[in-house]
Amino acid sequence: MNVPLVLPQFLDRALSLYGKKKAIFCDDRVFTYEELNDRVNRLSHGLKEAGIKKGDRIAYLAPNTVEMLEGFYGVFQLGAVMVPLNIRLKPEDYLFILNHSESKLLFVDEELFQLIAPIQEQLTTVEQIIVHYKHDLTEAIGYDEWLASQIESPYSRENLDEDDVCSLLYTSGTTGNPKGVMLTHRNNYLHALSTMHHLRVSDDDVLLHVLPMFHVNGWGSPFYYTANGASQICLRKASPEAIFAALEQHNVSIMHMAPTVLNSLLQYYEKNVPEIKQDVRVVIAGSAPPPAFVTRVEKELGWEFIQVYGMTESSPLSTISTIRSHLKDLPLKEQYRMKAKAGYSMIGSEVRVINEYGEAVKHDGKEIGEVVTRSHGVMKGYWKNEQATMEAIQNGWLHTGDMATVDPYGNIDIVDRKKDVIISGGENISSIEVEGVLYEHPGVLEAAVIAVPHEKWGETPHAYVVIKQNSQISESDLVSFSREKLAHFKAITGVTFVSELPKTASGKIQKVHLRNEYWESHGKSGRFVN
Structure with a gap:
């Protein structure tokens, strides 16, 4: 039976x-x-x-x-x-x-x-x-x-x-x-x-519930940590102070969070340098983090950085970025770059990146296609919305709306949401790539890049930036910085400085609000509502 x-x-x-x-x-x-x-x-x-x-x-x-x-x-x-x-x-x-x-x-x-x-x-x-x-x-x-x-x-x-x-x-x-x-x-x-296999979950683990449990059930954490008899620390509010206090008090070994929350921990660590003696794994999902985050987490904090990728409709996780054994001889810088990618399929998930004709993109790290997946985790459908279900699941494949490349090692690298790709002079620009460069500037705390109209190029990248405390940066400074680091067509053409960026409860930056704000401030309401 x-x-x-x-x-x-x-x-x-x-x-x-x-x-x-x-x-x-x-x-x-x-x-x-x-x-x-x-x-x-x-x-x-x-x-x-x-x-x-x-x-x-x-x-x-x-x-x-x-x-x-x-x-x-x-x-x-x-x-x-x-x-x-x-x-x-x-x-x-x-x-x-x-x-x-x-x-x-x-x-x-x-x-x-x-x-x-x-x-x-x-x-x-x-x-x-x-x-x-x-x-x-x-x-x-x-x-x-x-x-x-x-x-x-x-x-x-x-x-x-x-x-x-x-x-x-x-x-x-x-x-x-x-x-x-x-x-x-x-x-x-x-x-x-x-997931418990790929994250190496055991009864020795102490999970700090940073990611909200309502967020795809906190990535399933009420399920696989309970199944393994791990200890679980419930955190009502995920401030850097509360997270580091819990790390010290409960000997926390693993946490799941969004890149923006991780960034706040790095900023807190810079100023306070708390001493965490135990091994810690930090599992990151959401928008792709800048490779500089990986370096800082592993070198400064001494934690293991694990990037994962998924969506609510796939239960959610489909890929993981841990370095496979035969690639551990690669230069450390390349390994850190690899860890910042979405990675490769988890057991039980089949993930592909396809072009508009449904064909797999080249494994050259350049050709961009849409991420599709089929797995045991793909949803039954949308409640009372058959049309949306049929649009999302086609021929058994869940179409994610995320655009990505695949590198020669088979690692998927998310470059943008479909709606966030910037098309400038016929060239596709990843807002995530531009944001990663801005995070390399010592005075940038947070950055988000959106497309804005341009008379000659159609669209160009525009940055919304939160500056670190006691830093002084001008718009021209950041434009010049991006032009030094990127091909000129990818460089930002303008900056809006803000005190904070709009985020979801899990810490994901909501670019739709930035697009709407840009258009409202330029007297054209609703141009980029999606």
Whole structure:
């Protein structure tokens, strides 16, 4: 008899082998896997008492807490679907997602309740709102009291199938409304097995939850770290101070984060030089980091840098950039450059870069094509959006919208999103490449490059730059710097200095806002909305 690949098995394994281990740390609270399992069972009983049935959607609006972590397993035992919400959206976004997903129950952190209050009366399917850490919201149901009132006996699980949808994750839309990505137990389960292998996850690991768990389930971390009995540190707010404090206090060995968060850690380290004695692996995804980041992380911090690539629709990870054994004799500078690329396919994923005719691009590091993938992780589809599903998945391949090259060693290098490629005088320019050069300037803290119109060339690169404290740089300085480092057609033609760049909750820079801001400031609203 085949055993279905369903996610509650991961907590079962942790309970069986690591039940007494103090493993979950949240603020000043510590839980063993036994205690976590008891809380999960209480949650499941409470959900059943509230009328939740298999297939119902349960929404969570919460930072990285034990309440968020236990939500996955408590919801899954009923065969219900977890709908994790991005904590940086606006009330009207939550209104759309909650109504579109037809969520029946909403768990929300008290700090975030003000985002729900304005739209509470317009929710059409939410029957109950339960508040984590409730103190002042007297009319709301408090989670602690609610959970304590439930029985803690083992929950008799629903009959789960590995092809059942378990997660409904809404991608942030730049035009129109966000789309709900349906991931199944099988998607997440097999993704976990592949990723835990490539990241070398073990029960010795101490994971610091930096990346939000709502972000593709924090890259599956509630699944494969739990399955391996690793310790997990829940971090409500990912400031550099809090991250380094946790590294020292808990002997953290691995973290997942966006390049912008890593940059903030490098800046903090420059000024404070905290002493971290243990080996640390830092897993980076999002936009491609400048190779200079890799050098600084491995030389200055002494941490192992691991670049990965994926998207919500593929559960998410598809590639990894660790150096393969037969390439370790390459010059160190070339290895660092290689580590900054998206890399090569993980086990269970087939990833290609194709031209407009569907043919594989040359492995010359120059020809640009679109990244497509097919794997065990590719989504079931978009919730209630068959048209978008058919556009994304063609002939079994997920079309990512990311443009890339492939080097002679078979490493994929993301050069841009389709919409972010700059076409100047008929030449394709990678905004990521230009940004990497700007980061080499000693006075640049953060940089983002977009296309702006040019009378002669059609488009040219324009930079939005945050300057390091106590640095002084002029627009002409940066234009000259980029012209020294790049072919002239790739060099920036203008700079807008800003105090900060717009980012998603995971730390990814939102270029669509920069494009809109540029056009609004130039009196042509909406030219680059996409």
